[in-house]
Amino acid sequence: MKSLVAVSVVAGLAVGTSALAQTPPAQPRVLIDVGGTMLGGGSLGSSDATYTTSTGGSFTLFSTSQSWSAGHGIIGHLEVRVAPRVAVELSGDWTRPEIRSKITSDFEGAAGTTATQRLSQFRANAGVVVSFASHGRWTPFARGAVGWLRHLSSDNTLYQDGVTADLGGGLRYAWREKAGHVKPYGLRADIWLNARSGGLDLAQKSRIIAPGVSVSFILKL
């Protein structure tokens, strides 16, 4: 019940302000877009390779600190409008981040290095998109989504799943009001904050909060 009220308020505000703006191009009921994306990385903390001393203490053989790099890849959204300003959305993206382990302080003086592996990261999300008043051909929107992620090792022998959530917004730019089957309808640019947890375990900590951006061509069904 609460969520229904919240959606109504947002939609009401949007409708109320739209009178001040230009009439937006007619929104199709179904939008599909595909494009490129970048999902940020982050630090996962450090862990040491240790031996046990005769007193039960710790003897460090070498130290490591783990991180994810940003990953670039492709993204796609499927939006189905369920109200004048509200659409439900399914989205998926595939990026190729690196996992990194920076190795330092080897007891025997081995040269420090950063060991890496480039993975595949798949995400599938379901969410809600709320569009605001259009300004000419520009339509801002807010978006929230939650979903599933899978990390697949570079040799395709190990995968692990996790969860992911996005909160952000963006702009749509409609450069034509009508388009034929699978012809560009416009552009969509997104920026969001992503929280993800699980997936391939590189450290005790597996939760990362990082930004994501994407730009995609909107295709009309």
Next chain:
Amino acid sequence: MSVPQPARAIARLIAAMVVAAPVMTSAYLTLGTSANGRSVPTRWTSAIKYFVTNRSVDGVTAAQLQAVVTQSFGTWTAVPTATMSATFTGFTNAEPVRDDGVTVIGFQSHPELERTLGVTTFTLDRTTGALVEADIFLNSLFDWSTAVNGETNRFDVQSVITHELGHLLGLGHSLLGETEIRPTGGRRVLGKSSVMFPIAYAVGTTQDRVLFDDDKAALSVTYPTPQFLQNTGSVSGRVTLDGVGIFGAHVVAFNTKTQELVGGFSLNAKGEFTIDGLTPGIYVLRVEPLDDADVSSFFEGDAKVELGFKTTFHSKLVTVPSGGFGESVEIPVTRK
């Protein structure tokens, strides 16, 4: 030391744990033998039945020794990913280290072994690798203790027995440890991550009563449960110097999440190594020469172990999947 008995194709092997002297290490090596031209692991194929010598030494009675042996066997048999069992049969006046078909554990005086705390000897069937008998003696030249928290100036029976029982079960030494040379000779352990590291902690220490990941992996590879084979994985590859494989390089796999340390060696002229029994995940690989101990403690005297290279980390993080191998890796090392 071997006492071959051709009629039964039986051989006798020996493994020792020492104090302050370089002996065997590996992370980990399981014992094996060559049968009909192929390598077979040395292991028990039936439940172990053992006796304890009915002999006390200063500070330790036969009953106390038996209680500690039972406790140490329990430490090994409690590893959930391995399946084997051992039963105390009774006290005996028989000596350990006698090829009599009876597994005996007890104290013996060996003044000539002034750096050796304990020794395990095996009698095995060379056609199958099956252990027929194994004896352990603790050298009564030293002062021993079974005190719960250890005892100053005495070696802990449970720690050393746990190590020797590892040998009795078919495990070799592990190189997961660092030592420094003592000014007076021998080595001092700075730290280790395996009960099967060959050099003991100093007197009064009880740290070797508890198994490490390396020990559990070695035992589980030797006596695996079906779940262990399904739920763990392996990493394999080659260590090369100037493009050529090298023998005897020590490879350590470090799980950056669990901090598990398990090791192995390149065991042929191609430099090939395999480390089994790893928790699935992502690993850092480190290669080092076998320079913390006497090479002959690990390999046959004529083995050409390469020592002249720098400790090196593999530039890639490696993947270990469940029940199998990840991508094979090649780790090039450079000369010292």
